[in-house]
Amino acid sequence: MNGLLLAVLGAANALAGTPPVHPNSYSLSEIQIRGRSVRVELRVQVLSLGEVIEGFDRDLDGHAEDGEIAAHEAAILDYVQVHYRLMAGPIADSGALDPSERLAIRSGAVSEGPLALDPMNEVSEWVDVVLEYDVAEAGEFEALGVAVDLFAETSPGHNDSAAVTWNGVELGPWMFNAVASGHVFTATAAILERNAPAFGRFLRRALAESPELWRLALLAALLVIGSRRSASSPLFSCGLLAAATAGGVAMGHLVPARFELTGFAGLTMPLALAYLALDDLIHREGRTRLLEPLVFGAVAGIGISAQLAPDVATELQQQGARAGTAAGVGLTVMAASLLVLGAARALSRGTEQTACAPRAMRALVSAPALVVGAWGFLEGAL
Secondary structure, X not given: OHHHHHHHHHHHHHHHOOOOOOOOOXXXXXXXXXXXXXXXXXXXXXXXXXOOOOOOOOOOOOOOOOOHHHHOHHHHHHHHHHHEEEEEOOOOOOOOOOHHHEOOXXXXXXXXXXXXXXXXXOEEXXXXXEEEEEOOOOOOOOEEEEEEOXXXXXXXXXXXXXXXXXXXXXEEEEEEOOOOOEEEEEOOHHHHHOOOOHHHHHHHHHHHHOHXXXXXXXXXXXXXXXXXXXXXXXXXXXHHHHHHHHHHHHHHHHOOHHHOHHHHHHHHHHXXXXXXXXXXXXXXXXXXXXXXXXXXXXXXXXXXXXXXXXXXXXHHHHOHHHHHHHHHHHHHHHHHHHHHHHHHHHHHHOOOOEEOOOHHHHHXXXXXXXXXXXXXXXXXXX
């Protein structure tokens, strides 16, 4: 029934010499910016496109026949490129962007969208348009200008609801229409910092904000000086420590907040330092530690994840932690093969293996670590 009414309305407008009017014309767009790449995901109604693209949805009933969208893909991309324009670059003194900085489409794709309700709660057929752009390397990319005049002639009341995400930070929604057809989205200094690799930013932030990273470095030093005098022993222990820490960072967000991870890690890591330092001062022989790096590394990683700002921890979970886990596991597997050979040789000799570092050097590291660990535990407990 609705299709018949729209067809009658379109025929009446055609006889009157005026373009058809689609009162419920509406679209959704999502702009995703990552570094110097821009991706636009636009969802428009079949009926809206039928009013502006010749031969598409000839009956203006809002229904696309099989293969019709694919047949008109080039025409749809051309129309969207002209009427959904992006410009990039630093903002001029006038507060506007230079139109000559308009971005060219790197790639585009058109596909059938799912059925959904329009603003009048009527089921509509939709078309999904995905456009990808690259921003030129010259100049700082701190602002993105968007100008939208989709279906302005056929549907002057058209609205496009846009959402912009820049380096993982949502800039908030924006409604494009005849009254507000353009807007400039600007990135803050914090957003631009996210252009750097996540793992590097994580290390800088962790060194500044999380004491667990320093304690972790001291823990690794204890594992090395107290390991057996072979290349495989320290590699194996430190590989386990790296893998467990990366896994703790990646999984930290899954632990319920009620467990108060920051306080737990703040007590456990100093206690771990004191334990390993005291153990190293008492025993002369070298040891290849397995359980300690796994447990204490996981605790340290979870504590780091809880202490850092949520945006840094979340992005690291998505990118850096995977690389850290892979590196730690790879190092562990490599060292394990060497460790088996070393253990076999040690068993055949039937003697204790001395530690990597001389007794005096071990004491120079273990004694301060014992003090730091004990002090940190008492400070956290009190």
